[in-house]
Amino acid sequence: MENAHKAVKALSKFYDPRRTKPGQEITLVLTPQTSGPNNNIIQRMVVRPSIYSEITIALIDDQRFRVSKQTFAVKRRLFKANGSIKTSLYEAAIKSGVPKPILMELIRIYSWDVDFQRGIRVGDKFEVLFEKLFTENGKFARFGNVVYGNLILRGGNNPLYRYRTSKGIIGYFDNKGKSARKALMRTPINGARLSSGFGKRRHPILGYNKLHRGVDFSAPRGTPVYAAGSGSIVKKGRNGAYGNYIRVRHGSKFETAYAHLSRFKPGIRIGARVRQGAIIGYVGSTGRSTGPHLHYEILKNNTQINPLRLKMPSGKRLAGNELALFSSVQAKLEQQYTALDTNHK
Ligand SMILES: [Zn+2]
Incomplete structure (x- = not known):
């Protein structure tokens, strides 16, 4: 012993x-x-x-x-995939051979700015460049990072590049050096299973209007719902037609609300701090609801505003020498994407 x-x-x-x-x-x-x-x-x-x-x-x-x-040294190798969206980014990406952890990351980095239910249409396209890690003897070890992504929505490019700043902060930036990260997420839900709102028949996707005052995301019961931004929980519980309801305060101006939840994440209570992207509850159909969906509201000075119209306050913007460094990384990633074959082994 x-x-x-x-x-x-x-x-x-x-x-x-x-x-x-x-x-x-x-x-x-x-x-x-x-x-x-x-x-x-x-x-x-x-x-x-x-x-x-x-x-x-x-x-x-x-x-x-x-x-x-x-x-042991681990080798990173780059792989690429691209495709055209027929029903959802999820389905198109899986069909094109995008590994699930990579797809989850791709969805996550676009959730700040893209409404995965209303913002994606049939015929939209995606591109992704990602890493796979191999051991010295060539054995696959694990997936690495998404280093470049592009959602081509209605013909418009929305590229994002992974970049590490000279201060060591890693983030995703667009082609102007603007951070993809926003104060609030446009899709505060695991966007993987969201299908394009375009031409959907069974659950008409409601837009924003005076009576509705929020946007709906149709998703399977149990789909994780995220705090759209960092803040503190100010309401939690049954709330009439809203069913199981959570409201989060972000700073002094903005609040976000989440309704019809099937249940709350354990530990979520009034007064608790939550970080952006943290799971707070799960999609359900409680309250006045005809099927599982998330009803999402953004409130400014206590009044619901149209999340579809809100210009999300933008995050960090690279400038000066940092922008020049970023531009060279951007050019390299684009060149790597172009040079690679999609028929990877
Ligand atoms: Zn609703």
């Missing part, structure tokens, strides 16, 4: 044993103890916490272990 304790202690220099996951491989070399209790003696132990590293402990005498950490 003494020996095992020491082994774990030695290991903990580089590795927290509590982080061990089911299925994780650990190699042990043991020698049977000839006298004393029936324990085996650990001679060597090898742990691979990730594809990037391997930690080895080896017994050097009766008392001590030597611990060493080896790190």
Whole structure:
């Protein structure tokens, strides 16, 4: 037992044993103890916490272990995909071979500015350039980042480029160096399953009008609903025709409201702070509702305003030398996208 304790202690220099996951491989070399209790003696132990590293402990005498950490290089390779949207970006992207984690990221970076239900039409197109990570021996390890995306909506390009500023902030910027991140999200819901509002028959998509005062996103029951911006919860609970309802205050002017939820995310309570993009509840059909959907309102000085018309206050804009650096990254990404073949192996 003494020996095992020491082994774990030695290991903990580089590795927290509590982080061990089911299925994780650990190699042990043991020698049977000839006298004393029936324990085996650990001679060597090898742990691979990730594809990037391997930690080895080896017994050097009766008392001590030597611990060493080896790190492995991982190669990033770029892949591209593109396609035309018939029903939803989700369906088109999956058909074109975009891996799910990449698609989720692509949807996320466009959720600040694109209304995935009303803003996407049949015939709109998408382009994406993304990374896959491979180990030194060429084995696929995991997906990396979306480095370039473009939603071509009604013929207009909306490119976004991943860029790391000289201060180390990583974000997505458009071709003018404007951050994709906005104070409020136009699609505060997991946009993956949202189909184009154009030509949809079963659930007519309501726009904004005096009686309706919000926009609806038809989505399957249980679809996660996000806080459109960072702020604090000011209302939560049953609210008449709204059903299960949440209202979030963002600064002094704006509030957003979310209605007909099936349930609230545990931990969401009045007064709690939420961060932009955090799950606050799930799509449902509570209150006066004919089918599962999110009813989303933006309030300015306590009055509902038309989210479809709101010019979202824009985020950071790169300037000067930073903009010049960004432009060279942008040009490189465009060139890489053009040079690549879509028929990747
Ligand atoms: Zn509504």
